[in-house]
Amino acid sequence: MERTCILIKPDALQRNLLGEIIGRFERKGLKIIGLKMMQLEDIVLEDHYEHHKDKPFFGKLRSYMKSAPVIAMALEGLDTVEAVRIIVGPTKGREADAGSIRGDLSMSIQTNLVHASDSVENGEIEIKRFFKEEEIFNYKKIDLNFVYSEDELED
Ligand code: CMP
Numbered sequence: 001m002e003r004t005c006i007l008i009k010p011d012a013l014q015r016n017l018l019g020e021i022i023g024r025f026e027r028k029g030l031k032i033i034g035l036k037m038m039q040l041e042d043i044v045l046e047d048h049y050e051h052h053k054d055k056p057f058f059g060k061l062r063s064y065m066k067s068a069p070v071i072a073m074a075l076e077g078l079d080t081v082e083a084v085r086i087i088v089g090p091t092k093g094r095e096a097d098a099g100s101i102r103g104d105l106s107m108s109i110q111t112n113l114v115h116a117s118d119s120v121e122n123g124e125i126e127i128k129r130f131f132k133e134e135e136i137f138n139y140k141k142i143d144l145n146f147v148y149s150e151d152e153l154e155d
Contacts, residue, residue, distance in 0.1 A: 002080040003033070004117045005126035006088075010068035011111040018071060021101055021114060024087055025075060029147035034074030034127065034136045040065050048129060057110065064110060072130040078152060081120050088116045 008021050026032065040048075045062050052058050075084060089096030093106025093113070106112045117123035127136065144153065 001031075001076045001078065002120055002123070003074060003076050003127055004080045004084050004120075004123040005115075005130060006071075006073040006075060006084065006117075007115040007130070008071035008073065009111070009113055009115060010064060010066075010070060011106075011108075012113045013068050013071070015105075017105060017113065020105070022071075022073070024101060025073070025084070028083065028087060029143070030075040030077045030080060030084070031141045031144075032073060033076045033138070034072070034131045036072050036131070036135060037069045038072055038130070039069045042066070044129065048126070061110060074127045074131060074136055078148060078155075081117055081123055084116045085118070088114050 006025070008018060012018060012021055022032075022035075042062065045065055046053060049058065049061060052061065077083065087101060089100030089102035091102075091112060092109045093102040093111075094108070096103035096106070098104060101114055102112050117126050
């Protein structure tokens with residue numbers, strides 16, 4: 001099974017969209033293995049957005065991400081990184097397809113509600129960045145055999 005990391009951003013909290021967003025991942029059949037509210041600090045944001053730190057929008061991105069707490073989620077499932085990126089949609093909300101979180105709920109390029117890991121490798125790095133080992137849960141999800149076929153679970 002593959003794991004990915006989600007951050008539900010401060011605009012989602014301010015716009016009362018937490019239940020709506022978490023519900024979409026749940027209804028898809030993804031297994032929640034970690035979930036917590038946290039206030040991000042500069043040091044972790046500089047690490048998380050390393051690849052954006054020379055971009056002109058970096059300062060504003062950092063202030064926005066610190067403006068209220070975020071919800072960090074770790075999700076598990078088959079091909080989860082890609083499945084989650086489809087649910088989230090592309091960066092600019094007003095260009096995202098209807099049906100995706102950003103397509104349905106966001107108009108912005110910055111306040112786009114959700115962050116999702118962009119690769120399996122980064123998913124693992126980000127889970128370690130935002131969760132302690134004991135905050136990730138290994139439990140049996142009883143709907144697994146309805147979410148996937150037997151063959152898919154054997155692969
Ligand atoms: P995300 O794709 O999750 O990670 C990088 C974030 O930077 C992105 O979401 C937006 O929140 C923000 N971002 C990306 N491009 C811009 C931009 N041109 N102006 C402002 N914010 C941006």
